[in-house]
Amino acid sequence: MSYAIEASGITHTFPDGQSPRVVLDSVDLRVAPGELVAIMGPSGSGKSTLLNIVAGLLEPEAGNVLVADTLLRSATTAERTILRRQAFGIVFQRNNLVDALTLEENVALPLELNGINPRIALKQARLILDDQGLGDVARLFPAQASGGQRQLTAVLAALSSKRHILLADEPTGALDTASGDEVMRLIRNHIDAGASGLLVTHSARDAAWADRVVYLQDGAISSDTGSSHSFGFPTSTQSSLSDFPTTDGTP
Numbered sequence: 001m002s003y004a005i006e007a008s009g010i011t012h013t014f015p016d017g018q019s020p021r022v023v024l025d026s027v028d029l030r031v032a033p034g035e036l037v038a039i040m041g042p043s044g045s046g047k048s049t050l051l052n053i054v055a056g057l058l059e060p061e062a063g064n065v066l067v068a069d070t071l072l073r074s075a076t077t078a079e080r081t082i083l084r085r086q087a088f089g090i091v092f093q094r095n096n097l098v099d100a101l102t103l104e105e106n107v108a109l110p111l112e113l114n115g116i117n118p119r120i121a122l123k124q125a126r127l128i129l130d131d132q133g134l135g136d137v138a139r140l141f142p143a144q145a146s147g148g149q150r151q152l153t154a155v156l157a158a159l160s161s162k163r164h165i166l167l168a169d170e171p172t173g174a175l176d177t178a179s180g181d182e183v184m185r186l187i188r189n190h191i192d193a194g195a196s197g198l199l200v201t202h203s204a205r206d207a208a209w210a211d212r213v214v215y216l217q218d219g220a221i222s223s224d225t226g227s228s229h230s231f232g233f234p235t236s237t238q239s240s241l242s243d244f245p246t247t248d249g250t251p
């Protein structure tokens with residue numbers, strides 16, 4: 001089987017005072033096409049480090065990542081940048097938006113990077129923001145918007161184009177429960193439209209939207225619910241999941 005994401009033997013050490021600290025120790029993680037895998041674990045267990053390695057932002061000390069048919073270790077910096085711009089939708093805990101662009105321009109940016117005409121991209125971005133009740137703030141700059149509005153915009157930007165690999169680090173961190181469920185529903189919808197992804201989260205509620213949950217502890221995977229495990233969706237959102245419209249135009 002060919003995986004959407006295949007990380008093998010990932011080992012990484014960070015300096016920690018006099019003695020280096022092994023943050024990831026021979027971690028193997030595979031994500032099947034069309035699968036959303038949640039990574040949970042205590043603070044400091046290496047979740048974000050693993051996500052950064054899969055995103056090609058951090059080179060692991062040992063191990064390999066094969067993502068979107070590219071072996072990251074063999075890719076040049078330019079090739080990794082192109083991969084992030086064209087194949088990855090990335091949501092980080094912070095610094096998700098370009099400060100100098102309005103919210104709608106931020107959502108339009110990945111569309112433009114995927115080759116869509118800037119005027120059409122902006123039009124699509126407005127529709128996407130309108131759909132999520134952010135039409136009134138679409139022309140604000142990130143600094144003028146609330147934390148929740150910024151977070152939702154960042155998720156919409158990551159999902160706005162046909163990026164088939166989604167990498168999300170605590171995407172609902174700044175949101176209340178209802179908005180968080182909305183974001184997770186958008187993410188699930190994006191996956192169901194043909195993407196694959198990794199979701200780093202502390203929230204069991206968010207993890208319930210994933211197909212599989214792996215737990216990182218002390219730099220290693222301590223448990224994996226396995227692909228046959230079926231997590232239930234939060235009851236408040238279950239009925240509306242299938243009704244939710246696509247916002248990214250993916251088939």
Ligand SMILES: Nc1ncnc2c1ncn2[C@@H]1O[C@H](COP(=O)(O)OP(=O)(O)OP(=O)(O)O)[C@@H](O)[C@H]1O
Nearest residue numbers: 014015023041042043044045046047048049050202
């Ligand atoms: N650039 C860095 N330099 C040194 N140590 C780092 C660096 N980045 C992360 N670490 C350390 O590596 C460990 C794992 O960090 P990481 O952010 O991956 O954990 P996490 O599981 O995502 O934590 P959290 O849930 O709190 O976000 C932590 O002890 C952290 O302090």
